[in-house]
Amino acid sequence: MQPASSSILMPVRLSTIVASFALALFLNFLPWRDLRLMPDFVALTLCFWCIRQPRLVGLGVGWMLGLLSDAGNGVLLGQHALAYSILAFLSVWLSRRILWFGAGLQALHVLIILLVAQGVALLVRVASGTAFPGWPIFVGPVFGALLWPLVTWLLLLPQRRAQREQAI
């Protein structure tokens, strides 16, 4: 028996991972109209690589990305770092399990992971004295999970394309 989503892929290049994280940070820094409804692209990308490449991308990478996000957004240093390291842990921990499912069920797992990460960030924010921002803050992770099949297709593209070229 094979995981549902497995097909033979080229080994991932480090440059792909770095470029995807840079793109995700870039998307997060875009001046969106309503930030609450936007998925956290960095969290989504981190989740993807932790599930696909748990030996290359893990908690350390998540923590560093969290620090970058914190400094870039001017929030307490450590807020995103904590959320992203927990997200990375859950993704690495569940990676074997998640890869057995098809895209829809994978997205459900990812939804839970993103919600937990968002919840942790929210908890830190509330603990530091900010008022509860309201429920729309949990809409972003839902959109993020809906984007999951697209993200999977997009980020696996470099590995697939190389494979197709070789086959020809």
Next chain:
Amino acid sequence: MDHTPPPFFKRGPAPLVRLFFFATLSLALLVIDARFRYVEGLRSWLALAAYPLQRAALAPFEVGERVAGYFSTQARLVSENERLRAKALEYSQDAQRFQAAQAEASELRRIINAGERLELKAIPAEVLYASRDPYAHKIFIDRGAVQDIRPGSPVADESGVIGQVTRVHPFVSEVTLLTNPDQAVPVQVVRNGLRAIAFGGGASGMLELRFTAANAEVHNGDQLVTSGIDGTYPPGLPVATVVHIERDADHTFARVLCRPAAGVDRGRYVLVVANEPGARPARPEEVQAGKDRREKSRRAKKAAPADAAKEPEAPKESDAAR
């Protein structure tokens, strides 16, 4: 016998151990940042690393604007030109009147022996992006320590104050908006000179005048400007308009809501008003502290009666000047 696995199976510490390590590190950072602010240097370095991406995130909009400008029609350009010309005429009249008024004011100030008002220096800046945390009420502008921005400088747009610079990185600065609940501005009602403190109202996007007596003379539609007595904000910048007043006999203070005059959450271009440290007289507390020290050295027995003379607003204003 040796039971350790061969080196190619080595995966480092278990994920749970790593989680504990990084979670502890994050929590330690959070506490240090929230309580002691020892990590500003690290934050500056991280902000510098994120700067190229932040800058790049602006590019699509710049390109979009340029393309839109290219395709803007003749008719629209003509109408816009007319509008701008009318505005320029209006402003030039205002400027002339302002010059005359300023000359008159400085003459009057000279007569009553008041100090000269300082010329304000303003640095134009562009808003890079808003903080991803929608409740942080912070924006980032594309001027930093390199361009001589100092923390604490007020930031305004063409219609009034929008906030205050709270952190300065090499190339970007962080501006806390007026609507942030922790942000306070000393204001004055234009109509009667009543002083008050405006606090941010958080998610509502409004400001609130706290500690305004229930019988204070404030009406709907009153214009509020900075009073300038905190030494941080220059006097006379428009801040807000009063839109709602609740007077309740049970409370000592009235609840006064105001709408910010400036586009706090919109607009791309802002002005950072440079505040000159040392251009203001010493605060009452500092004077008081100095007096106390002198008194102590003289070992005078009489307590200084100046405590009672302190204005009730003074502590709040020092609070606002953070």
